[in-house]
Amino acid sequence: MKNSLWVIVLGAILSIQNAFSYPITIQSCGKSVTITHRPTHAIIHDVNMAEMAFALHLQPFMAGVTGISGWNKRTPAFQKELGSLPEIATHYPTLEQLLNAGTDFFFAGWNYGMHVGxxxxxETLAAQGIPTLVLSESCMRVGQASAIPSLELLYKDEESLGQAFDRSVEAQxxxxxxxxxxxxxxxxxxGHHPVRVxxxxxxxxRPFTAGKYALATELIRLSGGQNIFDxxxxxxxxxxxxxxxxxxxxAxxxxDYGNGIADSLKFLQNNPLLMENAALKANRVLxxxxDEMTPSPANIDAIEKMSVFLHAETAP
Known part of the structure; x- marks a missing residue:
């Protein structure tokens, strides 16, 4: 009986040790990234990636965020999640800023906090001993073979984030x-016909919009629409x-970057090429x-919201 109990206890101890076992290796943009310890001074770039971190309650392991207020107005909900964590750069961070913050993990993307060259x-962060998780949607910016995006991009990044911080169970x-x-x-x-969006x-x-390889195009499809620029x-x-x-x-x-859409809507309504558009005339605008249109947990809320907007007859 004592031997059996000891086996059970030993098995539990080994399970705990394995759960907290570093180093680990994750895949990011087709490359292996080794993480030697659970980060304690992570920097997360942009609203969407910060929300992915917040969903796993990673704030205790973060040193701050970058690229928030330079483009987006913080919502009360985001500010509550951010708490006292500082924003070390309003736009893209410099290497010096990241080093000064003691960064030991960076989550960003190409054209989401990092520029080629x-x-x-x-590479420059690895030279300083800092591992980087790259947003999967952005990998095409560095020549990775492109595929039509799916929510697997979001799921993969959330899973990798969970692995990096020993939050795999929570991520799953x-x-x-x-x-x-x-x-x-x-x-x-x-059975419902897609709406042109x-x-x-x-x-x-010129209109800046989502193209074939944006996750937003897939979100529109999952909501019962078709991106006219797919x-x-x-x-x-x-x-x-x-x-x-x-x-x-x-439709x-x-x-909306936090200041509403009144100016953008007025511009579209007065655009000579669009002012006769039926969607604008009927105010079929949402x-x-x-963060709802870039990879983040808000994607799921967006699908639910847009599906009702595009197909009100199916509203639960």
């Missing part, structure tokens, strides 16, 4: 819940107002937040 890249629980919610929407939309982010001379050969980029008009969207999404 810039002083902050996975989150992902399972997200998948269930998306499945509910898909069952509700079964124009996603307007910004731009006056043939634009990029993730985010510019098109033309002539193309937007010719493709005749039946319009406008990205505000979507930046």
């Amino acid at each position: 810039g002083d902050v890249t996975p 629980h989150l992902i399972s819940g997200w998948k269930s919610r998306v499945q509910v929407v898909q069952r509700r939309l079964a 124009f996603l307007y982010d910004s731009g006056r001379d 043939d634009l050969q990029t993730n985010w980029g510019s098109s033309s107002w002539e193309s937007a008009a010719v493709r005749d969207p039946e 319009i999404l406008i990205v 505000a979507v937040r930046y």
Whole structure:
């Protein structure tokens, strides 16, 4: 009996040790990244990636964030999650800023905190002993073979984040819940014809929008729509107002960076090429937040919200 009890206790101890075993290796943009210890001074870039960290309650292991207030107005909910964590750079951080913060882990992406050839890249950080998790949606920016994005990009990044901080169980629980919610929407939309959707982010001379390789295009599809620029050969980029008009969207999404969409809507309504558009005339317009359209936990909320907007007849 004593021997059996000792075996059980020893097994429990080994399980705990294994659960906290470092180093670990994760895959990021097709490359192996080794993490020698659970980070204690992580820096997370941008609202969407910060929310991925907050979903795993990683604030105690963070030294701060970057790239928030330079583009987005903080919502009360985001500020509550952020707490007293500082923003060490309003836009893209410099290598010096990251080193001064004692960074031991950086979560960012290409054109989401890092530029090709810039002083902050996975390579320059690795030279300082800092591992980098790169946002999967952005990997095409460095020549990685492109594939039509799916929510697996979000799930993979959340899973990798969980592995890096010994939060794998929590990450899997989150992902399972997200998948269930998306499945509910898909069952509700079964058999409904997709609605043509124009996603307007910004731009006056030319519309800046989501293209073929943006996760936003897949979010629109999962919501019962079709991005009118789903043939634009990029993730985010510019098109033309002539193309937007010719493709005749039946509904319009406008990205809200925290100051509302009144100015953007007024601009579209007074655009000579779009002012006769039926969606604008009928005010079939929906505000979507930046974090809802870029990889983040808010993607699931966005799918639920947009599906009701595009197919009100299916509303639960």
